[in-house]
Amino acid sequence: MGSETFDTHSSRYAVGLMSGTSVDGIDAAVVQITDCPDGKMSVKLIAFENTPFPAAVREDIFALFDPLKATVNKIGSMNVLLGELYAEASLSVITAAGLTNADIAVIGSHGQTIYHAPEASKLHGYEIHYTVQIGEGSVIAARTGIPCVSDFRPADMAVGGQGAPLVPFTEYLLYREAHRTLLLQNIGGIGNMTVIPAGCTQEQVYAFDTGPGNMIIDGVVERLYPGQQTMDTGGAIARKGRIHEGLLQLLTQEPYYTQPLPKSTGREQFGSAYIDWLLAYAKQQNMIAEDVVATVTMLTAWSIGDAYRRYVRVHDPADVLLVGGGGSYNPVMIEFLRQEMEPMGVQVMTQEEIGQSSDAKEAVAFALLADYTMKQQPNNLPNVTGAARPIIMGKISY
Ligand SMILES: Nc1ncnc2c1ncn2[C@@H]1O[C@H](COP(=O)(O)OP(=O)(O)OP(=O)(O)O)[C@@H](O)[C@H]1O
Numbered sequence: 001m002g003s004e005t006f007d008t009h010s011s012r013y014a015v016g017l018m019s020g021t022s023v024d025g026i027d028a029a030v031v032q033i034t035d036c037p038d039g040k041m042s043v044k045l046i047a048f049e050n051t052p053f054p055a056a057v058r059e060d061i062f063a064l065f066d067p068l069k070a071t072v073n074k075i076g077s078m079n080v081l082l083g084e085l086y087a088e089a090s091l092s093v094i095t096a097a098g099l100t101n102a103d104i105a106v107i108g109s110h111g112q113t114i115y116h117a118p119e120a121s122k123l124h125g126y127e128i129h130y131t132v133q134i135g136e137g138s139v140i141a142a143r144t145g146i147p148c149v150s151d152f153r154p155a156d157m158a159v160g161g162q163g164a165p166l167v168p169f170t171e172y173l174l175y176r177e178a179h180r181t182l183l184l185q186n187i188g189g190i191g192n193m194t195v196i197p198a199g200c201t202q203e204q205v206y207a208f209d210t211g212p213g214n215m216i217i218d219g220v221v222e223r224l225y226p227g228q229q230t231m232d233t234g235g236a237i238a239r240k241g242r243i244h245e246g247l248l249q250l251l252t253q254e255p256y257y258t259q260p261l262p263k264s265t266g267r268e269q270f271g272s273a274y275i276d277w278l279l280a281y282a283k284q285q286n287m288i289a290e291d292v293v294a295t296v297t298m299l300t301a302w303s304i305g306d307a308y309r310r311y312v313r314v315h316d317p318a319d320v321l322l323v324g325g326g327g328s329y330n331p332v333m334i335e336f337l338r339q340e341m342e343p344m345g346v347q348v349m350t351q352e353e354i355g356q357s358s359d360a361k362e363a364v365a366f367a368l369l370a371d372y373t374m375k376q377q378p379n380n381l382p383n384v385t386g387a388a389r390p391i392i393m394g395k396i397s398y
């Protein structure tokens with residue numbers, strides 16, 4: 001199907017699916033996309049659902065993050081299982097929107113990242129950059145009868161990009177303002193910041209991963225409260241703790257924070273081995289659990305403030321930091337962020353405070369990215385990812 005048969009003149013519905021590095025579940029959104037006469041687009045959220053992964057599935061996905069355990073049969077079968085779960089999530093959110101499959105033009109599915117290696121390695125004399133997202137698009141298309149766009153990141157990497165972050169493309173379309181410089185901060189498993197200078201063009205947007213978002217918090221909570229909790233809900237644990245300056249200082253020495261842009265990161269850097277090392281230090285210092293959780297919560301807030309000071313402030317003093325992702329539901333995180341940002345003149349607000357949804361934002365983005373794939377229009381931002389040129393990302397399963 002060419003772009004001539006994908007009707008972009010009227011309003012259309014698309015489904016976006018996201019399951020992120022936290023592995024908490026599947027975010028599914030139905031959006032209505034309308035092209036406006038001024039060349040802009042309006043994107044309206046019609047329905048949103050979050051379906052948590054069953055605990056056993058989550059455990060099996062985590063096993064795939066360890067290259068020694070991620071055997072080809074385990075990856076292959078999980079690829080298909082996730083395709084099935086994504087299809088079910090799509091069917092459910094379409095029903096919640098009061099629509100039928102025939103109403104939906106496309107499903108955009110991010111998939112589950114199991115490995116992200118944007119820096120070069122050598123293989124038989126070739127320079128290799130790769131990233132692996134699973135959740136078979138062919139299964140989603142077959143179960144729903146709707147074309148599915150999946151596996152977006154490799155196209156950006158094929159032209160020299162990091163393959164991440166991708167959401168800034170849609171953030172420019174949806175959030176830009178003439179008179180205010182905005183920082184859009186996602187706090188998912190990983191944290192990522194998009195800088196949208198006041199009145200900027202698409203080429204002037206820049207973005208990067210700030211480091212861990214909730215990944216370390218979730219990791220230490222799971223280890224310190226085994227079988228009880230997988231996250232610090234509402235910041236209840238951190239609130240009872242105190243910042244341990246020694247641990248905080250140690251963690252801020254991580255070289256990723258000073259790495260030049262473009263940069264992106266993941267569980268390869270801030271996953272299980274990192275948590276082991278951090279907890280060994282905490283034990284040696286006789287730290288109590290609450291202090292460990294408070295300190296790693298502060299680390300995320302510090303890393304965002306540090307990134308702003310290091311990469312942004314001089315050129316683009318910002319007016320507001322808009323926080324999305326699951327971290328915006330942690331009031332202690334938001335408090336720490338205010339302590340970091342407000343003395344620099346940056347107001348901190350959550351997506352909810354501006355009438356949007358912290359949860360739905362990335363799923364909405366993948367619906368919109370898929371819309372561009374179907375229109376055969378580029379949907380990466382070379383200035384953000386470091387790609388050599390604009391390219392159409394995504395693989396289409398009819
Ligand atoms: N009520 C809450 N209180 C505290 N933390 C929360 C709450 N809700 C969600 N979170 C945190 O947010 C995380 C999920 O965030 P989100 O769904 O944005 O991540 P993701 O999309 O998986 O990650 P990424 O954006 O890195 O791909 C949870 O693992 C948890 O740490």
Ligand SMILES: CC(=O)N[C@H]1[C@@H]2OC[C@@H](O2)[C@@H](O)[C@@H]1O[C@H](C)C(=O)O
Nearest residue numbers: 021113116164165166167190192362
């Ligand atoms: C490889 C990968 O899955 N990266 C994610 C991750 O989670 C947050 C951050 O790191 C971001 O770079 C990216 O996701 C969002 C959706 C993005 O591409 O914008």
